[in-house]
Amino acid sequence: MYLFVVLIITIVFSLPFLLKKQKFGLNVYSFFFVAVFVQVFLRNILMYFDLPNYDYVHRILLLNKPWEDFIFSALIFLFGSILTVISYIFTYKSCSRSPSSLRAIAINPSVKSVKIWSYILLIISIFCFILYFLTTYQAGGAISAYRSVSNDLESYSANAGLIEGVRLSFIVALLSLTYFYISRRKVFMSLFLISTLLYVSFATYISTRGAILVFFIGIFAIMSFHNKLTKFKILIGSSIMVFIGVVMTFLRLNLSDTLSTGEIATNLLDLFGYIIVNNGGIDIPKFHHLVEYVQNHFDYRLGGFLSNLFLLLIPRAIWPGKPVNIDTEFGFAVYESISYGSGAVPPGIYGEFFWDFWWGGFILSAILVGFILGFLDRFLQSNFESVFVKMAYSLAILWAGMGLMGSGFVSYFIGMAVLVIPLYIVFHLSSYSYRLK
Numbered sequence: 001m002y003l004f005v006v007l008i009i010t011i012v013f014s015l016p017f018l019l020k021k022q023k024f025g026l027n028v029y030s031f032f033f034v035a036v037f038v039q040v041f042l043r044n045i046l047m048y049f050d051l052p053n054y055d056y057v058h059r060i061l062l063l064n065k066p067w068e069d070f071i072f073s074a075l076i077f078l079f080g081s082i083l084t085v086i087s088y089i090f091t092y093k094s095c096s097r098s099p100s101s102l103r104a105i106a107i108n109p110s111v112k113s114v115k116i117w118s119y120i121l122l123i124i125s126i127f128c129f130i131l132y133f134l135t136t137y138q139a140g141g142a143i144s145a146y147r148s149v150s151n152d153l154e155s156y157s158a159n160a161g162l163i164e165g166v167r168l169s170f171i172v173a174l175l176s177l178t179y180f181y182i183s184r185r186k187v188f189m190s191l192f193l194i195s196t197l198l199y200v201s202f203a204t205y206i207s208t209r210g211a212i213l214v215f216f217i218g219i220f221a222i223m224s225f226h227n228k229l230t231k232f233k234i235l236i237g238s239s240i241m242v243f244i245g246v247v248m249t250f251l252r253l254n255l256s257d258t259l260s261t262g263e264i265a266t267n268l269l270d271l272f273g274y275i276i277v278n279n280g281g282i283d284i285p286k287f288h289h290l291v292e293y294v295q296n297h298f299d300y301r302l303g304g305f306l307s308n309l310f311l312l313l314i315p316r317a318i319w320p321g322k323p324v325n326i327d328t329e330f331g332f333a334v335y336e337s338i339s340y341g342s343g344a345v346p347p348g349i350y351g352e353f354f355w356d357f358w359w360g361g362f363i364l365s366a367i368l369v370g371f372i373l374g375f376l377d378r379f380l381q382s383n384f385e386s387v388f389v390k391m392a393y394s395l396a397i398l399w400a401g402m403g404l405m406g407s408g409f410v411s412y413f414i415g416m417a418v419l420v421i422p423l424y425i426v427f428h429l430s431s432y433s434y435r436l437k
Contacts, residue, residue, distance in 0.1 A: 002067050003048055005074040006284070010041045012081045021089050026224050028376045028393075029088065032401020039281040039406065047285075052273030061279055063289060063334075073288035080350055080366035087370025095378035100386075102428075108387040109430030111183045117426045118176050118191050121168045125195070128165030129202055135159060161315060164418045166202045169195040170215060171423055174222050174394050178387060181226045200244065209245050214399065216241045221394035245275075279335070279345050281406035289334045290351040301356045309410045326352055326408060346407040353409070369404050376400055388427045395419045 013036045016022040016029060024030045047057050048067070058064055100106060109117075136159065172195035180188035196215075203211040216237050223229035279286050294300065305326045316322050323329075327344035328337075330351075337343025349369055353361035376397055383389040396403075396416040403412030 002071050002074055003044065005071065005078055006040060006044045009074070009078050009081050009284075010036060012078065012085055015085050016089055016092075019089070021092065022377065026221060026398075027380060028373050028398055028400050031398045032373060032405070035282055035402035035406060038276060039283060043276050044284065046273060046277050052277060056274075057277065060335075061277070062285055065288075070285055070288050073291060074284050076291075076362075077284050077287060077350070080362065083363065083366035084370040084373075087367045088374040089370075091371045091374025092378050093374075095375055097378070097382050099383050100379075103431040104424050104427035105383055105386045105388050107427075107431040109427055111179060111185065113430040114175060114179045115187060115191075117430065118172050118188075118195075121422075121426075122172045122191065122195055122198075125166050125169035125172065125198055128162045128168075129198060132159055132162040132166065132202075133205070135162070163206075166198070167419065168422060169199040169202075170218070170395065171391075171419065171426075173199060173215070174218055174391055175423075175426075177219065177222050178226070178391060181222075181228060182387075204244065204248055207248055209248055212241055212244055212248075217398070218394040221398060222390065225390045225394070281346075281402065282348060283406075286345065287348065287351050290330060290347050291354060293334050294355050299355070300358055303356055305352055305356050305408075305410065309413065312410070312414060325411065326355070327411060346411060348406055349404045349409045351408075365409070368409075369401070372404065373401050388423065391423055392420050395423065 013033055017024050017033070022029050024033075046052075047061065050057050062070075173192055176188040176191035176195065179185075180192060196219075199215055200212065203209075203215070220229055220234065220237060223233060304323075308323065308325055311323060312325055314322055325344070327346045330347045331337035331343040331345040335343070335345050337345070347355065349365045350362055353365035353368075355361075357364065380389060380393055380397075396419050400412065400416075403415065407415075
């Protein structure tokens with residue numbers, strides 16, 4: 001019964017394609033549906049057959065609950081999926097098809113302006129990487145280990161400012177690749193290679209495999225937008241991405257003092273199983289655990305988590321007692337995590353709004369997701385000639401569905417803003433002085 005509901009959920013989310021309301025391709029909804037297929041459909045099938053192993057599935061993910069306990073939550077999730085799809089189809093059909101008149105979107109910067117800004121952002125990224133390395137090396141081990149982890153909130157510091165500074169190299173990589181295709185100047189290819197090396201090295205150092213995936217997909221998206229993506233390039237890029245991911249996993253496991261050589265080898269063999277089967281992303285058991293916890297403790301926050309959209313922007317160095325994000329609080333409350341920085345579990349927007357506003361929040365979140373995805377897909381179609389739009393979507397917006405449904409409203413929009421806002425500032429300022437000829 002549970003797997004049958006999971007199948008129906010997957011079919012419901014595929015309706016925009018089946019009804020020919022959207023084409024499968026380089027758009028927000030297609031990325032979202034791939035995430036649903038992998039994280040809802042494939043994940044639950046593997047879990048049902050106790051893969052990658054029985055103890056991990058039942059003790060860590062299901063929290064020792066029988067499958068029958070999750071059927072009602074799956075039905076609620078199905079109801080939410082119906083609302084999301086209806087909202088998406090209606091919004092995509094109704095949104096304006098007129099291009100935006102904002103300068104940063106309507107006017108593409110010149111080659112000269114982009115080159116100057118690329119140098120500036122790259123220098124900032126290098127400086128932040130060096131400073132982050134000097135700050136965390138002694139405490140975090142050699143390479144590919146978790147950084148900024150603490151069991152004490154008072155001593156915990158995520159060094160978020162430095163991390164976001166390094167992430168500017170992601171903007172430089174995509175911007176320089178875009179303008180290499182526009183101008184064919186070799187300086188942009190050099191900038192692309194340097195910024196790529198910097199970003200991938202940093203992601204490896206802090207052991208964030210997801211950042212590697214997002215980075216390479218962003219590159220693929222830019223290539224596709226400019227009709228430069230080939231099967232050979234996808235093969236090469238995917239091979240590099242998989243190789244880096246495997247090496248990072250090996251290093252993370254090998255640096256642990258609690259694992260034997262045999263355990264490391266076993267975990268590496270199960271690597272792909274663990275990539276799919278986890279408590280990240282879009283997940284029904286995770287939603288069930290959250291609803292059960294909130295109802296048992298009558299712990300409704302009445303907008304407290306939504307206020308983090310502003311509160312989390314305040315550095316912890318200025319406000320040491322700043323509330324933790326919902327991911328961390330969920331991990332501590334339900335999954336018994338004990339470490340700030342490595343124990344977070346993202347609840348997704350369905351769970352986030354339920355925790356804040358009860359069932360009314362859940363219904364609102366389901367409709368809101370469809371509205372946002374429909375608006376973003378129509379906006380992309382209406383402004384496809386804009387370099388800024390192609391850049392913004394490749395950086396973060398294509399992941400909107402997975403980010404909202406898998407991580408949460410606040411987490412996704414903060415993550416998107418720290419990439420898209422600097423990009424917008426660069427394009428807006430550049431549009432006053434230079435125009436692409």
